[in-house]
Amino acid sequence: MLIESALGDAERAFLAEVRAFLAAELDPALVAAEDAQRSFIADHERGNRWIDRLRRRRWHVGHWPAAHGGAGLTPMENYLLQYEQGLHGAPAAPPMGLAYVGPTVIRFGTEAQRAAVLPPLIAGEDHWCQGFSEPGAGSDLARVQTFAERRGERYVINGSKIWTTDAQHANKIFVLLRTRRDDSREALSFFLVDMATPGVTVRPLRMLTGDHEFNQVFFDDVEVGPEALLAGEGQGWAVARFLLEIERGSFVFGGRLRRRLARLEARLRAAGRVDAQVEHALARLDRDLLAYEMTELRLGTLAQGGALQNAAANLIKIDWTELLVRMDELGLASADPSALCADGAPLREGELGMPGWLASRFNNLAAPIYGGSNEVQRNLVFRTLRQAWGSA
Ligand SMILES: Cc1cc2nc3c(=O)[nH]c(=O)nc-3n(C[C@H](O)[C@H](O)[C@H](O)COP(=O)(O)OP(=O)(O)OC[C@H]3O[C@@H](n4cnc5c(N)ncnc54)[C@H](O)[C@@H]3O)c2cc1C
Structure with missing residues (x-):
């Protein structure tokens, strides 16, 4: 949930610009396909189609410095841009190029490497x-x-x-x-x-x-x-750590998760599956998601670097993946048994026939593993805090 009253005038104006862009560019078919996505991982083809639209304003590299071809958005502007895209159902962008390797080459590359890697990445020629x-x-x-x-x-x-x-x-x-x-x-x-x-x-x-x-x-x-x-x-370890920090802590998932929760709630209410227990679970998810959104906002608007920011990157990786799994679990626990079947479609050999939301629930079990497992993230948080606060 965006607390708009906390934004300054310039930020509110930017938010209005983003919303106008989304209203003009985000067609319902694209949103419907994204909503039906069978996992939280970006769909390559759809994600790149959406990037083509963002490219006109350089918003696909919104957070990159202007000197390297980016839009040079402030951290808050970048947060707003990402949050609103997720909330309105814009396709997720495949992250390995624009989010991971681009900033890593900007940080560690020679001029020749930057010249070789960045332009084709920005132009959508390299994946x-x-x-x-x-x-x-x-x-x-x-x-x-x-x-x-x-x-x-x-x-x-x-x-x-x-x-x-x-x-x-x-x-x-x-x-x-x-x-x-x-x-x-x-x-x-x-x-x-x-x-x-x-x-x-x-x-x-x-x-x-x-x-x-x-x-x-x-x-x-x-x-x-x-x-x-x-x-x-x-120098590989230093470079990999820089990149992993981006992978774990630089995304804005609040908007996507907020949309997911709203859609889950609407589906359960429409199917008449909301009893007192489900109501309670929805309220807890809503509260925990709000806490997550506030953490993500604070992290996203901090200047880069610093030990505590590393720990925060590990923490929000744990948090968003566990929220995702909890939402899927609630969807499964409160589903009508008939909704667990494969939409009436005949099973094909070698395929586990299941409706998209159920497939997505299985695929999303991987979220607490990818990007470094959550158990390992917890170890890292402990180690960082112990170092930062100097206790034995
Ligand atoms: C969907 C998906 C997409 C992925 N995409 C990529 C990709 O594009 N590129 C890439 O390089 N990798 C990718 N990965 C790999 C991912 O980074 C690894 O799966 C992850 O780091 C865990 O490593 P592992 O699978 O070898 O499990 P292991 O390291 O063998 O861990 C097994 C279990 O032991 C636990 N464990 C291990 N060590 C500790 C410890 N010290 N303390 C407590 N518990 C521990 C883990 O939490 C886990 O539960 C992807 C994984 C998935 C599931």
């Missing part, structure tokens, strides 16, 4: 995916084993990355690799790789619902030049 996790390295990301062996000026990469969302659509991948054969974090380096390079193979992984969101990506003698290395050998 990125994230190659961090491996079969033996997820929570303990520093254990990645995929190796980039230095041969003269060049590197030869061997290994594989797993759970790589949208690799089937991407033409670029950023990867955390090992450049030295020891276990230290100084042995890690961050590379930007063209997926058309010989030796890169993408294999789909199907989810429980039959949906295809992620993949395994194999690297077999993939040769890249020195321009693929970001921030120098041994």
Whole structure:
């Protein structure tokens, strides 16, 4: 819920501009498709169609500095833009390029790397995916084993990355690799790789619902030049941490969650499923979501950096994913049993037939895992606070 009375005049004027833009550009078919989305993860095709509309105002890179092609919005303006899009059902934008790798290259790249990466990203010509996790390295990301062996000026990469969302659509991948054969974090380096390079193979992984969101990506003698290395050998951990902080703490999910709760409530009321218990659960969700929105607003409008902000990024990752799961649980617990069937559609072999909202409930069970599991986020919050406040 946006508390508009807390906004200044300039912010209110910007909010009106955003709402006018959404009224003009957001057609009902796009919103309906987004509402029927089978998971919280952005849909590549629809998300990019929406980005094309935002691009006219540079709002797809609203928070990037103007010097690097962005709109240079203030943190509050960016918050308002993101919140309103979510609230009005605008398609979520795939984050790996514009949200993750762009700001990371702005922060760590050379001029040549910025010139190579940023313009095609802004223009929508390049689509990125994230190659961090491996079969033996997820929570303990520093254990990645995929190796980039230095041969003269060049590197030869061997290994594989797993759970790589949208690799089937991407033409670029950023990867955390090992450049030295020891276990230290100084042995890690961050590379930007063209997926058309010989030796890169993408294999789909199907989810429980039959949906295809992620993949395994194999690297077999993939040769890249020195321009693929970001921030120098041994700097991979620092770069990855910067990027993960964006992944966990820089999104505005309040508007999307607020819309989801309103739609859930409307569905339950229309089906006559709201008894005193459900009423109570809806009220608790409403209250907890408001607390989340306030935290997200405070975090989003802080200046970047600082230990407590890292902890806040971990905390809001826990919070939004658990709110999402709670909403889905309530939807399931109060569903009419007949609504659990597959909308009357015949089951096809190899598919778990189920209505979209139920598929989305299964797919969203992944939210407390992706971006770093919530258990690990809790450990990180504890560690950061202990350091910040100096207790044993
Ligand atoms: C839908 C989805 C999309 C994803 N997309 C991407 C992507 O695009 N790119 C990418 O690189 N990765 C991606 N991932 C991978 C994701 O980052 C990892 O799944 C996550 O970091 C957990 O790692 P893991 O799966 O190896 O689980 P593990 O690390 O094996 O953890 C297993 C369980 O043990 C718990 N655990 C582990 N260590 C600790 C600890 N120290 N304390 C307490 N509990 C612990 C975890 O919480 C978890 O419950 C995606 C995952 C999902 C589910």
